Amino acid sequence: MSAEAMKLVANNKKAYHDFFIEEKYEAGIALHGTEVKSLRLGKCSIKEGFVRIENGEAFVYGMNISPYEKGNIFNKDPLRPRKLLLHKPEIRKLDGKLSEQGYTIVPLQVYFKDGRAKLEIGLAKGKKLYDKRQDIAKKDQRREHEREFKIKNL
16 A cells, blocks of 8 residues: 555554454444545544444444534534444454454544545454553563664664
């Protein structure tokens, strides 16, 4: 994929910290005109977002798209649930996994791909506190190795 084809709007680093991401899916988002304009300006947050499947359709909740300044009466509620565009077999598979204990679906990143707004969602399993501690320890260890390597190569 070239740099022009994909423009990142929002990233959810918190999801990688709080969950083990097992599978990733790319979904389109059903948006209104002023929401697309606001996304193009980068005014989006998915930190509190989550995905639910209702009546065979996927919806993202808690995704905040700030109102477009020049949009006046056409602006929608910034926190309204938005429909995700996925194939039926993908939705059925995700719904089956959600019925298992400990699984959830979290939004990972919002981006434009060939002019269309896309949301990358991940099938995730929650991390326990000790898992988070292990990740932090690994990150600290990696940072320490990089620092030592940098000092040696000066």
